[in-house]
Amino acid sequence: MKIAVLPGDGIGPEVTAQALKVLDVFAREGMALEFDHALIGGCAYDATGHPLPPETLALARDADAILFGAEGGFHYEALPRGLRPGDALLTVRRELQLFANFRPVVAYPELAGASPLKASHLDGLDLVILRELTGDLYFGEPRGVHIENGVRVGINTMRYDEEEIRRIAHAAFRTARLRRRRVCSVDKANVLEAMELWREIVDDVARDYPDVELEHLYVDAAAMSLLHSPRRFDVIVTGNLFGDILSDEASMLTGSIGMLPSASLGDGTKGLYEPVHGCAPDIAGQDIANPLASILSAAMMLRMSLGQPDAAARIERAVRRVLASGYRTADIAEPGTKQIGTSQMGDLVVAALS
The missing domain is CATH 3.40.718.10 (Isopropylmalate Dehydrogenase)
Known part of the structure; x- marks a missing residue:
């Protein structure tokens, strides 16, 4: 099962890395997952002069599913239309005819006080x-x-x-x-x-x-x-x-936009999976972003594109276990909880899968 990994800009690479940690658990258990990385958005523009290089679009076309991080940044907003990071994502959606965007909204009891x-x-x-x-x-x-x-x-x-x-x-x-x-x-x-x-x-x-x-x-x-x-x-x-x-x-x-995953599908099973949040350049690189939306997007990918509903349910249960244990990133932290960073949250979800 070929997965195109497009981490993108801002906090995109940080949160995508945590989703990949979780997916790697299933790969080590024998699930046939193949990950291919490519540039998209502002980082692609910086490297190639275009936010959606032809090889990135070709990879997306060839993949069974796409795991996307985020795109954008304040310094790209003055670029001409067609060269802005957001134009790349719009083009992928249009070219692959991913017309249906599913955004589940679930209120976890553990986060009732965060809303x-x-x-x-x-x-x-x-x-x-x-x-x-x-x-x-x-x-x-x-x-x-x-x-x-x-x-x-x-x-x-x-x-x-x-x-x-x-x-x-x-x-x-x-x-x-x-x-x-x-x-x-x-x-x-x-x-x-x-x-x-x-x-x-x-x-x-x-x-x-x-x-x-x-x-x-x-x-x-x-x-x-x-x-x-x-x-x-x-x-x-x-x-x-x-x-x-x-x-x-x-x-x-x-409680936070950092909790919302999404899936974009067309008439088939190929889908693009991404957290709803944006690139958040003001907190990028600080290990404080919430990776749970990206991790839950990976769960949606397993269920909706890769035919692995049991694995998806395992991830969702693992997220609940971590939250029930009182661990929180900054956006959902409350008095009495244990505030942790992006990478540690990913590690804890991996541990909870066991």
């Missing part, structure tokens, strides 16, 4: 945000900045065709059938024509899943409900922009 919300709001919380990943404002045309009547005008286009909506809606309903059979579709159909079409197509797809309950919420109401009554949700399906925002908001339900 700013009341523990009573979070007990038993387990939802999935399913974000459409290859359309919307991120890819729509026309786009750019130009001069109009002597002033600069910025343009981005929210665009969805019905097939793009249909395939992400099917993914949402199929996911709900494996869970609690509830889908909440989030849009802004009262203002945006693209979202009117979104709602119409989701309703049409819902007819194929009479055993799954469907509700619609406008994105502003959904954002409020995520904080007010998060346990009402099972599977949330939404567009690229709204999914980006809502999943970051939902990270506060878990």
